[in-house]
Amino acid sequence: MKNKQVLNLTGKYVAETYARFPIALVRGKGTRVWDGDGKVYLDFVSGLAVMSLGHSHPAVVRAIQRQAEKLTHVSNLYHIPPQSELARELCRHSFADRAFFCNSGAEANEAAIKLARRYGKEWLGGKYEILSTLNSFHGRTLATLTATGQEKVRAGYDPLPAGFRQVPYNDLKAMEAAIDERTVAILVEPIQGEGGVVLPSDDYLRGLRELCDRRDLLLMFDEVQVGMGRTGKLFAYENFAVEPDVMTLAKALGGGLPVGAMLAKEKVARSFVPGTHASTFGGNPLVCVAALAVLKTLTQGGALKNCVKMGRILFAGLQTLKDRFSFIREVRGKGLILGMELEFEGSKVVNECLKRGLLINCTAHKVLRFLPPLTIQRRDIERGLAILEDVLARQ
Numbered sequence: 123m124k125n126k127q128v129l130n131l132t133g134k135y136v137a138e139t140y141a142r143f144p145i146a147l148v149r150g151k152g153t154r155v156w157d158g159d160g161k162v163y164l165d166f167v168s169g170l171a172v173m174s175l176g177h178s179h180p181a182v183v184r185a186i187q188r189q190a191e192k193l194t195h196v197s198n199l200y201h202i203p204p205q206s207e208l209a210r211e212l213c214r215h216s217f218a219d220r221a222f223f224c225n226s227g228a229e230a231n232e233a234a235i236k237l238a239r240r241y242g243k244e245w246l247g248g249k250y251e252i253l254s255t256l257n258s259f260h261g262r263t264l265a266t267l268t269a270t271g272q273e274k275v276r277a278g279y280d281p282l283p284a285g286f287r288q289v290p291y292n293d294l295k296a297m298e299a300a301i302d303e304r305t306v307a308i309l310v311e312p313i314q315g316e317g318g319v320v321l322p323s324d325d326y327l328r329g330l331r332e333l334c335d336r337r338d339l340l341l342m343f344d345e346v347q348v349g350m351g352r353t354g355k356l357f358a359y360e361n362f363a364v365e366p367d368v369m370t371l372a373k374a375l376g377g378g379l380p381v382g383a384m385l386a387k388e389k390v391a392r393s394f395v396p397g398t399h400a401s402t403f404g405g406n407p408l409v410c411v412a413a414l415a416v417l418k419t420l421t422q423g424g425a426l427k428n429c430v431k432m433g434r435i436l437f438a439g440l441q442t443l444k445d446r447f448s449f450i451r452e453v454r455g456k457g458l459i460l461g462m463e464l465e466f467e468g469s470k471v472v473n474e475c476l477k478r479g480l481l482i483n484c485t486a487h488k489v490l491r492f493l494p495p496l497t498i499q500r501r502d503i504e505r506g507l508a509i510l511e512d513v514l515a516r517q
């Protein structure tokens with residue numbers, strides 16, 4: 123279908139929850155996607171940090187094809203071999219002892235919140251409150267939008283569930299002051315993604331860990347956006363030498379298939395017992411073989427090393443642009459989640475880049491966000507930077 127036909131259909135029949143760019147994407151390979159009119163784009167969005175191995179990665183495609191011919195879905199009433207294997211592999215590579223599978227980042231956080239509440243009831247005299255941070259993003263379900271520290275995400279959804287409060291990010295004192303007799307857990311993104319690619323200060327995550335240990339709270343990391351290799355380590359927390367009690371994953375986990383996971387230490391995970399939480403599709407065979415292929419490629423191939431190397435090249439290139447254009451306030455990030463903060467709204471730059479065949483995204487109004495596949499090569503980074511430079515030169 124041509125772009126125009128798709129745009130007409132979307133306009134007429136799809137709920138209007140998204141402000142979409144006027145193109146329809148129909149095909150992808152590696153770092154490139156094609157629209158309905160045959161135009162090619164360099165993809166520095168990667169489905170918003172989903173396609174970490176690039177589009178149509180052969181290992182993921184093969185895994186999905188083979189499994190689709192064998193068994194696509196069965197209920198969690200039965201054991202599911204790829205799900206058990208995926209849980210083992212995620213635990214083997216992380217701090218965790220057990221995994222719960224669902225279909226999205228919001229659901230993974232919802233599972234973490236529910237688990238924390240059950241843990242609070244069982245072991246901490248009924249504590250239930252979750253502290254999170256301003257500017258955070260944790261999802262769009264009622265509980266996760268209430269945990270999210272952005273007013274615009276909550277607007278129109280009153281009354282919101284009780285038991286959530288936010289304090290400024292990177293402020294240990296504010297977090298400590300906010301803890302009271304109801305608090306059961308702290309939920310944070312190790313690096314804020316939607317909030318504008320905001321890094322933790324040197325002692326922040328370690329400070330949160332110590333605080334949680336001292337005050338008997340759970341530390342829960344939302345790695346939905348920054349997990350699965352995006353920062354150059356398999357999990358973002360590895361960059362900061364701090365382990366959480368609970369971690370959530372989604373986005374890049376399934377190589378493009380919808381799968382989320384909530385990982386937890388045994389002492390917490392055991393608060394989920396049969397009947398306390400569930401998901402029909404959660405951890406079905408198809409999504410789990412895709413996730414296993416992603417995990418294997420990330421841990422056994424060179425994608426993480428490449429992410430670090432290419433991240434440095436892209437960072438340096440963006441920094442050079444900062445030196446040239448005084449309206450660039452800051453370049454920041456880790457691995458291949460990089461942000462460029464402008465003095466003005468970034469949407470015009472994004473639109474111009476799209477016209478010239480480069481997909482980038484803008485978040486927190488003024489922050490251009492770069493999330494290319496971890497497998498990207500220097501040549502494509504240079505191409506992307508050249509387009510961006512050209513567009514910035516006309517601002």
Ligand SMILES: Cc1ncc(COP(=O)(O)O)c(C=O)c1O
Nearest residue numbers: 226227228259260261315346347
């Ligand atoms: C850190 C973080 N948590 C949770 C979510 C929600 O994930 P999903 O859209 O898969 O529900 C997102 C999505 O952008 C995210 O960036």
